[in-house]
Amino acid sequence: MFTMRRRALCKAVVASLASAAMLALPVSAEPKRGGTVVITSTPEPPILTNALSSAPVTNEVATKIFDGLLEYDMDLNPLPSLATSWEVSDDGKTVTFNLRDDVTWHDGEPFTSADVQFSLMEVVKSHHPRGNSNLGPLESIDTPDDHTAVFHLEHPYVPLMRALSSLEAPIIPRHIYEGTDFRNNPAVNDPIGTGPFKFVEWEKGNYIRLERNDDYWRDGMPYLDGIIFRFIADAATRAAGIESGEIDIATFGAINPVEMRRLETLPDISITPGGYEGITPMMLLELNNKRAPFDDKRVRQAVAYAIDRQFLTDRIWYGFGTPAVGPISSALEGSGAFTDEGVIDFTVEDRLDIARNLLDEAGYTPDENGVRMQIVHDVGPFGEDWRRMGEYIKQALSKVGIQVELRNRDYPTFVRKVHNEYDFDMTSSWYIGMADPTLGVQRNTWSETINPKVPYGNASRYDNPETDALWEAAQTEADPEKRNEIFHDLQRQLVEDSPLVWLMEMNLVAVNNDRVHNMITSPLGIRDGLYDMWVSE
Amino acid sequence: MWLARLRYVFNRVLHGLPIIFAIVIVNFFLVRLAPGDAAQVLAGESGAATEEYMRQIREQFGLDQPLYVQFLSYMKNLLFFDLGYSFRHGREVSSLIFERLGATALLMGASMVLSVGFGILLGAIAAIKDRTFLSNMIMILAIVSYATPLFWVGLMLIIVFSLNLGWFPTSGIATIGAPLGFWDSALDVAHHLVLPALSLSFFYMALYTRLMRASMLETLGQDFIKTAHAKGISEGQVVRKHALRNAIMPVLTMAGVQVSAMLGGSVIIESVFGWPGLGLLAFESLFARDLNLLLGIFFLSSILVVVTNAIVDVIYTIVDPRIQLRSNTRNG
Numbered sequence: 035m036f037t038m039r040r041r042a043l044c045k046a047v048v049a050s051l052a053s054a055a056m057l058a059l060p061v062s063a064e065p066k067r068g069g070t071v072v073i074t075s076t077p078e079p080p081i082l083t084n085a086l087s088s089a090p091v092t093n094e095v096a097t098k099i100f101d102g103l104l105e106y107d108m109d110l111n112p113l114p115s116l117a118t119s120w121e122v123s124d125d126g127k128t129v130t131f132n133l134r135d136d137v138t139w140h141d142g143e144p145f146t147s148a149d150v151q152f153s154l155m156e157v158v159k160s161h162h163p164r165g166n167s168n169l170g171p172l173e174s175i176d177t178p179d180d181h182t183a184v185f186h187l188e189h190p191y192v193p194l195m196r197a198l199s200s201l202e203a204p205i206i207p208r209h210i211y212e213g214t215d216f217r218n219n220p221a222v223n224d225p226i227g228t229g230p231f232k233f234v235e236w237e238k239g240n241y242i243r244l245e246r247n248d249d250y251w252r253d254g255m256p257y258l259d260g261i262i263f264r265f266i267a268d269a270a271t272r273a274a275g276i277e278s279g280e281i282d283i284a285t286f287g288a289i290n291p292v293e294m295r296r297l298e299t300l301p302d303i304s305i306t307p308g309g310y311e312g313i314t315p316m317m318l319l320e321l322n323n324k325r326a327p328f329d330d331k332r333v334r335q336a337v338a339y340a341i342d343r344q345f346l347t348d349r350i351w352y353g354f355g356t357p358a359v360g361p362i363s364s365a366l367e368g369s370g371a372f373t374d375e376g377v378i379d380f381t382v383e384d385r386l387d388i389a390r391n392l393l394d395e396a397g398y399t400p401d402e403n404g405v406r407m408q409i410v411h412d413v414g415p416f417g418e419d420w421r422r423m424g425e426y427i428k429q430a431l432s433k434v435g436i437q438v439e440l441r442n443r444d445y446p447t448f449v450r451k452v453h454n455e456y457d458f459d460m461t462s463s464w465y466i467g468m469a470d471p472t473l474g475v476q477r478n479t480w481s482e483t484i485n486p487k488v489p490y491g492n493a494s495r496y497d498n499p500e501t502d503a504l505w506e507a508a509q510t511e512a513d514p515e516k517r518n519e520i521f522h523d524l525q526r527q528l529v530e531d532s533p534l535v536w537l538m539e540m541n542l543v544a545v546n547n548d549r550v551h552n553m554i555t556s557p558l559g560i561r562d563g564l565y566d567m568w569v570s571e
Numbered sequence: 572m573w574l575a576r577l578r579y580v581f582n583r584v585l586h587g588l589p590i591i592f593a594i595v596i597v598n599f600f601l602v603r604l605a606p607g608d609a610a611q612v613l614a615g616e617s618g619a620a621t622e623e624y625m626r627q628i629r630e631q632f633g634l635d636q637p638l639y640v641q642f643l644s645y646m647k648n649l650l651f652f653d654l655g656y657s658f659r660h661g662r663e664v665s666s667l668i669f670e671r672l673g674a675t676a677l678l679m680g681a682s683m684v685l686s687v688g689f690g691i692l693l694g695a696i697a698a699i700k701d702r703t704f705l706s707n708m709i710m711i712l713a714i715v716s717y718a719t720p721l722f723w724v725g726l727m728l729i730i731v732f733s734l735n736l737g738w739f740p741t742s743g744i745a746t747i748g749a750p751l752g753f754w755d756s757a758l759d760v761a762h763h764l765v766l767p768a769l770s771l772s773f774f775y776m777a778l779y780t781r782l783m784r785a786s787m788l789e790t791l792g793q794d795f796i797k798t799a800h801a802k803g804i805s806e807g808q809v810v811r812k813h814a815l816r817n818a819i820m821p822v823l824t825m826a827g828v829q830v831s832a833m834l835g836g837s838v839i840i841e842s843v844f845g846w847p848g849l850g851l852l853a854f855e856s857l858f859a860r861d862l863n864l865l866l867g868i869f870f871l872s873s874i875l876v877v878v879t880n881a882i883v884d885v886i887y888t889i890v891d892p893r894i895q896l897r898s899n900t901r902n903g
Contacts, residue, residue, distance in 0.1 A: 072747075080659050080660070080859075163624050238667060238670065239671060239847035239852060239855075240845070240847035241743075241747050264747070265845070266742050266842075266845030267841070267842030267843075267845065267854070268842045274733060277734055278733055278737070278740075280742070446606065446608065446611055446858070447605070449612065450606045450611060454611065488622050
């Protein structure tokens with residue numbers, strides 16, 4: 035009961051802060067049981083178990099079915115979920131979790147510490163795409179009794195406590211998976227969890243239906259009778275579905291930003307702010323640091339100066355973002371990892387002159403047409419808005435004499451050329467920074483993550499012993515203050531070197547019908563369990 | 572007669588087998604020319620991956636095997652009508668395809684009936700009332716609908732009939748999670764079918780209208796029509812019994828050929844209306860490099876085209892009894 039109140043209190047504080055900031059929010063009424071919410075997202079998920087895949091839509095569905103050990107408040111401090119309390123030893127190498135004793139799986143079996151040990155050690159650590167960075171130095175888990183799990187770490191690892199949500203480290207049933215080939219286990223697409231909603235059916239190419247888990251361990255929750263995820267291939271039709279009221283919620287990316295701004299003006303449709311603080315998504319340009327012209331720091335900096343981040347945020351992405359300072363997002367200001375002190379400011383008044391001077395210094399002088407160099411920009415294959423951004427970048431760089439040819443490729447070709455063959459000059463992309471820089475940001479610039487066999491690592495092949503040392507120090511540093519100082523150093527040094535050009539912190543907001551209440555109550559937003567979401571008719 | 576027709580269809584399909592076989596071989600190598608593989612797509616969608624994860628996926632799908640090994644095992648499986656396993660969906664390809672076949676067949680069937688039916692009707696009227704206001708209006712309508720992109724027609728119908736008038740749902744094939752009886756759910760599906768079937772038939776209707784008009788005009792100018800008139804047969808009789816039956820043949824031929832083209836058009840309509848059919852499945856599987864699934868759909872489409880053409884041949888003999896069915900095995 036104590037833990038329940040803590041969570042509720044925290045949410046109340048967050049909610050009141052949010053409404054104070056917004057003022058426009060309707061007066062929140064008493065939650066009501068019943069009703070079904072229809073969510074549209076894209077593309078259809080490959081599988082439904084996020085212990086084995088971190089595809090965005092897999093996460094959106096699976097976080098309703100599975101629980102994690104912890105949840106997080108808006109400042110990313112841990113809150114109880116399957117774990118009621120926890121204790122970190124003085125040397126930071128042992129963490130003891132006390133688990134709930136009243137939880138059952140959707141098939142009726144009791145949940146125990148053996149499930150935790152199995153899920154994290156056998157499945158998540160080796161099979162989840164980010165398992166290794168999330169659980170890195172976790173060596174073993176002891177289960178002295180059914181409701182205690184003792185984590186043993188090789189060295190202190192602060193990010194661990196930020197990576198135990200149902201999004202990153204879901205707990206899956208041992209009695210169903212043990213001794214099987216995990217990926218071919220039928221339960222992968224017919225999942226059994228402990229979460230607020232049970233899986234009912236998946237009609238491929240059409241919808242996924244979840245229904246209320248009547249035995250959910252949070253008393254009286256969830257409020258909804260069910261959730262339906264609908265998959266519609268055409269963005270305009272998804273928008274029409276929101277407009278007609280057939281669809282209640284559309285996740286970011288399901289509807290073009292310009293359409294979102296139009297829908298927002300309709301009387302019963304809103305965009306609820308927040309819900310991505312634990313994900314900290316970042317949009318960026320990746321530059322090929324191993325070949326000319328981007329092997330020269332001055333050219334990379336010139337690109338960073340030449341792009342007007344505010345214009346890009348307002349005009350290309352319709353304000354769904356914040357101009358980026360560097361690799362570490364300002365969303366991490368709460369935990370102290372972010373800084374802009376002593377970081378090069380690319381938004382200064384005379385930025386275009388600085389860019390031209392840098393290019394002169396680097397020896398790229400303009401020819402009679404004012405062209406200093408020609409490069410190819412492979413546009414990230416994530417939709418038409420990205421192509422529009424490509425056109426803007428082409429225009430922006432032409433002002434400093436860089437002539438850009440745009441190239442659009444389909445997704446698999448793009449991944450192979452950029453991440454496997456490194457055959458590119460400049461690409462646009464985005465990454466999920468997660469709740470801690472070590473978890474999400476590190477892989478873009480750490481030399482250990484240069485690996486042609488693994489996409490979405492360090493594609494720029496930036497290789498700097500100094501920043502490597504800082505990343506490695508941040509992994510083992512146990513003192514949060516000292517860790518934050520390391521991150522501040524990284525922010526300054528990486529922006530100085532500009533191996534990548536960080537453009538915009540993305541606001542992954544969702545569009546929703548006003549009948550939906552408690553849209554955003556956690557830093558994962560609609561990627562969380564939604565057990566406290568409710569609808570009015 | 573019916574037995575002969577049946578035997579004819581069987582023979583035609585038998586002759587189609589080597590063609591289908593050749594298509595399968597070409598397809599197998601063709602789809603592998605596209606760079607990137609399913610493991611890269613899956614890992615890419617995840618936003619991050621470990622080497623271990625990539626290796627596991629490749630091993631599971633047999634992507635680590637040499638190409639000829641993959642080919643041989645694919646052909647061996649195909650002999651037993653095993654279309655393999657979908658990388659992305661984690662399921663048997665055959666069950667995935669058959670699950671979606673119904674939706675596409677419904678959409679195509681309805682569109683076929685609408686477009687051929689209205690095409691013949693409008694084309695015939697345009698020919699009979701040639702050089703009148705009505706005829707001109709029909710031909711203008713035909714040109715406009717022929718020139719309008721499918722997706723645009725679909726979106727306009729959604730805006731007018733779903734958003735403004737609220738008569739039809741914007742997308743989907745049925746109301747989700749509503750327990751309905753047989754008739755109610757049939758009605759529900761029909762309600763969802765109206766807009767996509769109309770959009771898809773729009774383009775083809777225009778084509779058949781033009782074809783029918785030209786063919787009808789030609790037939791009406793022929794000597795046997797003059798003879799019929801001379802015999803004193805009524806205008807209506809001449810049109811229905813003499814002209815229409817003869818003029819209809821090119822439309823049927825075209826419709827037979829276009830079954831495969833309609834499968835392509837339904838990709839667009841299925842994506843606009845969120846119709847859970849085969850076209851959409853093919854489209855998605857291409858971008859996910861889900862090669863087994865893509866090959867399975869190609870395989871099914873090639874069978875579909877061979878069978879439809881045989882059936883169209885049979886329909887000829889019904890419409891025009893003068894046409895004889897001849898299998899080239901016996902008569903060369």
